[in-house]
Amino acid sequence: xxxxxxxxxxxxxxxxxxxxxxxxxxxxxxxxxxxxxxxxxxxxxxxxxxxxxxxxxxxxxxxxxxxxxxxxxxxxxxxxxxxxxxxxxxxxxxxxxxxxxxxxxxxxxxxxxxxxxxxxxxxxxxxxxxxxxxxxxxxxxxxxxxxxxxxxxxxxxxxxxxxxxxxxxxxxxxxxxxxxxxxxxxxxxxxxxxxxxxxxxxxxxxxxxxxxxxxxxxxxxxxxxxxxxxxxxxxxxxxxxxxxxxxxxxxxxxxxxxxxxxxxxxxxxxxxxxxxxxxxxxxxxxxxxxxxxxxxxxxxxxxxxxxxxxxxxxxxxxxxxxxxxxxxxxxxxxxxxxxxxxxxxxxxxxxxxxxxxxxxxxxxxxxxxxxxxxxxxxxxxxxxxxxxxxxxxxxxxxxxxxxxxxxxxxxxxxxxxxxxxxxxxxxxxxxxxxxxxxxxxxxxxxxxxxxxxxxxxxxxxxxxxxxxxxxxxxxxxxxxxxxxxxxxxxxxxxxxxxxxxxxxxxxxxxxxxxxxxxxxxxxxxxxxxxxxxxxxxxxxxxxxxxxxxxxxxxxxxxxxxxxxxxxxxxxxxxxxxxxxxxxxxxxxxxxxxxxxxxxxxxxxxxxxxxxxxxxxxxxxxxxxxxxxxxxxxxxxxxxxxxxxxxxxxxxxxxxxxxxxxxxxxxxxxxxxxxxxxxxxxxxxxxxxxxxxxxxxxxxxxxxxxxxxxxxxxxxxxxxxxxxxxxxxxxxxx
Numbered sequence: 001x002x003x004x005x006x007x008x009x010x011x012x013x014x015x016x017x018x019x020x021x022x023x024x025x026x027x028x029x030x031x032x033x034x035x036x037x038x039x040x041x042x043x044x045x046x047x048x049x050x051x052x053x054x055x056x057x058x059x060x061x062x063x064x065x066x067x068x069x070x071x072x073x074x075x076x077x078x079x080x081x082x083x084x085x086x087x088x089x090x091x092x093x094x095x096x097x098x099x100x101x102x103x104x105x106x107x108x109x110x111x112x113x114x115x116x117x118x119x120x121x122x123x124x125x126x127x128x129x130x131x132x133x134x135x136x137x138x139x140x141x142x143x144x145x146x147x148x149x150x151x152x153x154x155x156x157x158x159x160x161x162x163x164x165x166x167x168x169x170x171x172x173x174x175x176x177x178x179x180x181x182x183x184x185x186x187x188x189x190x191x192x193x194x195x196x197x198x199x200x201x202x203x204x205x206x207x208x209x210x211x212x213x214x215x216x217x218x219x220x221x222x223x224x225x226x227x228x229x230x231x232x233x234x235x236x237x238x239x240x241x242x243x244x245x246x247x248x249x250x251x252x253x254x255x256x257x258x259x260x261x262x263x264x265x266x267x268x269x270x271x272x273x274x275x276x277x278x279x280x281x282x283x284x285x286x287x288x289x290x291x292x293x294x295x296x297x298x299x300x301x302x303x304x305x306x307x308x309x310x311x312x313x314x315x316x317x318x319x320x321x322x323x324x325x326x327x328x329x330x331x332x333x334x335x336x337x338x339x340x341x342x343x344x345x346x347x348x349x350x351x352x353x354x355x356x357x358x359x360x361x362x363x364x365x366x367x368x369x370x371x372x373x374x375x376x377x378x379x380x381x382x383x384x385x386x387x388x389x390x391x392x393x394x395x396x397x398x399x400x401x402x403x404x405x406x407x408x409x410x411x412x413x414x415x416x417x418x419x420x421x422x423x424x425x426x427x428x429x430x431x432x433x434x435x436x437x438x439x440x441x442x443x444x445x446x447x448x449x450x451x452x453x454x455x456x457x458x459x460x461x462x463x464x465x466x467x468x469x470x471x472x473x474x475x476x477x478x479x480x481x482x483x484x485x486x487x488x489x490x491x492x493x494x495x496x497x498x499x500x501x502x503x504x505x506x507x508x509x510x511x512x513x514x515x516x517x518x519x520x521x522x523x524x525x526x527x528x529x530x531x532x533x534x535x536x537x538x539x540x541x542x543x544x545x546x547x548x549x550x551x552x553x554x555x556x557x558x559x560x561x562x563x564x565x566x567x568x569x570x571x572x573x574x575x576x577x578x579x580x581x582x583x584x585x586x587x588x589x590x591x592x593x594x595x596x597x598x599x600x601x602x603x604x605x606x607x608x609x610x611x612x613x614x615x616x617x618x619x620x621x622x623x624x625x626x627x628x629x630x631x632x633x634x635x636x637x638x639x640x641x642x643x644x645x646x647x648x649x650x651x652x653x654x655x656x657x658x659x660x661x662x663x664x665x666x667x668x669x670x671x672x673x674x675x676x677x678x679x680x681x682x683x684x685x686x687x688x689x690x691x692x693x694x695x696x697x698x699x700x701x702x703x704x705x706x707x708x709x710x711x712x713x714x715x716x717x718x719x720x721x722x723x724x725x726x727x728x729x730x731x732x733x
Contacts, residue, residue: 037071038082040103047073052433061154069437074103081116081153083146089159093357094285096134097337100146100153116146116153125160133336135358136160175199175281177213177256179249182276182299184261185519186239194219194235195305196249196256197297199281206287210280210295213251220248239263267301267519273494275301277308277349279342285355286332294328296342296349312342321356332356345565346492403431407438407471407478414459414481416452417489419518422459424481426471442471451485461485488516493524493564495557500567502538502547503574510543512557512564528557528564537571547571600717608722615726618681622674622689625725629667629693632723635715636700646672659699667692690726697723 030037042050047062051073054062062073074080080103088096102112113132120126125138134144139162146153180195198213220229221237223245239245242263249256276299286292298308309328316322316330318338323331330340335358339351406429416422426438439457446454448467453460459469464487468480494513502508514524525543532538537551545555550571557564611628614621630640630649638656640649650668653659670689674681701712701723716723 037069038084039071039073040080042073049433050429051435066434081112081146081148081151083144083153083156085156086154087157087159089161090136091161092136092139094136095335095337095355095357096136096158097132098134098156099132100148102148112148116148119145119147126158127335134158135335172200172202174251174254175201177217177249177251177254178278178280179247179256179259180278180297180299180305181303182259182278184299184303185267186261186263186303187266188239188241188263190263191236191238192261192303194237194247194249194259195297196235196251197278197280198251198254206290208281208284208286208292213249217249217251217256220250222246272304273301273492274345274347275299277312277342277344277347279340279349279352281352282350283353283355285357288332288335288356288358290332291325292330292332292354294330294340294342294352296328296344298344308342308344312344315341315343315348315351317351322354330354346563404428404474404476405431407442407473407476409469409471409478409481412481413484415484415486416459416461417486417517418461418464419488419516420461422461422483424454424457424459424469424471426457426473426478428473428476438471438473442473444469444471446470446483447480452483459483488518488520490560490562491515491517493528493557493559493562495555495564495567498565498567499570500545501570501572502545503577504547504550504571505577506547506571508545510540510545510555510557510567512543512559514559524557524559528559531556531558533566538569545569597717600720603720604717604722607720608725611722611725615686618683618686619674621686622671622681625689625693626667626671628721628725629664629696631719632697632716632721635719635721636712657700659696661695661699663692663695663699667696694724694727 030039039047044062047054051064054073055065056063064071064073074082082101082103084099084101090096098113099111100113100116102110118128118134120142121144122138122140122142125136125140125142126144127135127137136158139160141157141159143155143157145155176199178197178199180197181192184192186192194214196213196217198211200209200211201207202209214235217235219232219235219237221232222229223243229248237247239261242265245261245263247259247261278297278299280295280297284292295307295309296312298306300306310326314324316324316338317340318336321332321334321336321338322340323333325331332354333356335356337353337355340354341351342349408427408429410425410427414422414424424439426442426444428436428438428442430436444454444457446452446467446469448465451461451463451465451467452469453462454469457471462485464485466482466484469483470480471478492515494515496511496513500508510525511523512525512528514522516522530540532540532553532555534553535551537547537549537553538555539546539548540555547569548571550573552568552570554566554568556566607628611621611624614624626646633653634640636657638653644652646668647665650662650665653664654662667689670685670692673685674689701709704712713723
């Protein structure tokens with residue numbers, strides 16, 4: 001059975017470099033690249049004692065090519081310029097991505113790719129498309145140097161062949177098969193419907209495609225340590241007992257990548273929440289001015305699988321090379337190398353590499369290399385690779401009779417979150433200065449197995465705490481390495497509800513659930529910080545959402561730089577809110593009217609008290625009482641003229657208000673007597689006048705219809721005029 005990884009196809013035409021500075025044992029440093037590691041900061045004596053004699057040797061650069069490792073050792077007290085890779089073999093038109101590093105003894109290593117100048121022995125044979133990318137234009141063998149401030153790098157040797165576009169190849173080739181759902185977790189007696197996705201390449205159309213091979217593939221499952229595969233023609237596989245299972249799909253002669261399933265007593269994740277994004281094809285080499293299609297498939301925690309291509313947000317590392325269209329389609333604009341990834345619900349998939357070449361280059365020349373004899377001679381089965389590795393190490397001991405002096409474990413300290421896995425590597429140092437990888441061959445031990453377990457360098461954390469591990473081989477034991485297991489690491493935040501309609505001035509409770517690496521959950525509502533995307537129509541305090549104004553917005557929670565999903569909030573107009581608003585308006589009006597009436601009443605009552613205070617002076621009291629009566633009658637509709645005689649005005653009042661008796665005429669007579677006579681008025685005169693006054697206004701305000709009476713009382717109140725000055729009961733006293 002044969003597996004062809006799409007990444008292998010791309011790597012045969014391009015060499016991608018991802019340098020990372022790593023602190024190594026002792027005082028030297030290591031630069032890890034796809035071409036191997038480069039060690040700097042070590043003198044030649046130390047390098048010879050540690051690694052032995054080099055395979056190739058130059059003045060300032062030694063090259064080691066061991067059975068398990070290939071690396072360089074660079075010696076220089078002056079600034080060292082390193083150009084990677086140092087050798088490149090491909091065809092015309094295929095881009096090469098390179099890196100240039102500056103090594104300063106005191107300042108360390110930094111990337112200066114954008115700052116260097118390149119010197120070619122055949123400048124006409126290459127094309128520079130930007131910092132870090134070379135495109136060969138002609139076949140041949142030539143070299144390049146990088147120069148920086150008067151210093152020169154090591155040479156990069158390039159061996160370029162002509163394109164063999166006419167070579168006979170299969171019309172369509174299956175490059176790889178991927179299985180979903182990704183790393184499922186189920187309970188015993190559960191079943192999963194798996195999906196097999198095949199990545200194809202059509203050499204006639206120069207086109208990649210992804211197709212569903214679920215129904216056409218054969219399915220296999222095994223439960224380690226059992227190495228035998230159980231075969232099934234159905235994609236639905238059943239998991240009856242707790243443990244780890246491995247799933248494999250096969251279509252014709254091509255096998256898929258392994259997919260693992262864990263069966264446990266219970267699963268801690270509920271609801272349809274996104275777990276993983278798979279972006280296909282994983283790597284592409286395409287022509288300039290062409291259209292390509294990239295698809296995205298999502299695995300959810302309920303083990304369902306959906307295509308999410310139209311729903312994701314795309315990220316392109318170099319938009320000058322690739323332009324995004326709709327539904328996963330992209331257009332190639334310029335030669336070079338770029339990365340594309342997809343994001344949905346805060347989850348980002350692994351980026352895919354896209355290499356764009358000129359139409360004059362036939363990138364399919366790289367495809368036969370993946371099926372060459374060189375690849376067929378080494379098995380792709382992981383178990384066989386481990387066995388071969390063990391045999392080589394054993395043969396080294398039997399034939400060369402090396403003596404193991406020391407065992408070094410890297411890293412020197414390992415920190416894990418609860419439920420996480422980590423890896424340690426063991427290297428054996430021998431008396432002749434050589435070294436071998438003893439990670440698999442050595443016997444690992446741990447002091448406290450309740451905190452973590454270790455096997456083959458793989459550390460599995462089981463509880464919070466600190467312990468030490470070691471490795472032993474042929475009676476030689478390494479120094480202890482500290483392993484610290486902390487609390488479970490927060491993986492994601494889930495904000496609920498994810499959609500909410502809220503009335504104006506309404507309130508609602510939000511909840512934030514933290515999902516941790518050990519599959520546990522915690523309520524973090526009171527500990528997160530809140531954010532609003534869009535209009536500030538809501539306010540959030542301690543998980544309580546309050547609507548401020550009408551509109552639409554999105555809110556999210558954040559905790560230790562981990563952002564939750566967004567929740568859509570709509571503040572809408574509701575009948576209940578309208579009724580509540582109307583009730584508030586009516587209450588405000590009522591309170592306003594009540595307040596105004598209270599003020600007017602107090603003013604009228606003040607005038608009443610002033611008139612009452614004149615009772616001891618009958619003449620002034622009768623004059624004031626008549627003045628108040630005339631003002632009230634004017635308010636009620638009959639204006640008083642200063643030139644009208646009081647008795648004549650009394651007759652007009654009788655006619656206007658249709659009063660049958662002469663009470664107002666009698667009252668007016670008493671007024672004239674008080675105004676024009678000079679004799680003393682007695683209390684009997686005051687009582688008579690007040691009785692006539694009260695009888696008149698009783699007829700005018702009380703013996704009418706209720707509406708008219710209420711209207712006249714309101715008019716009097718509005719003008720701050722009291723109607724009753726002294727009641728009949730008070731007169732009797």
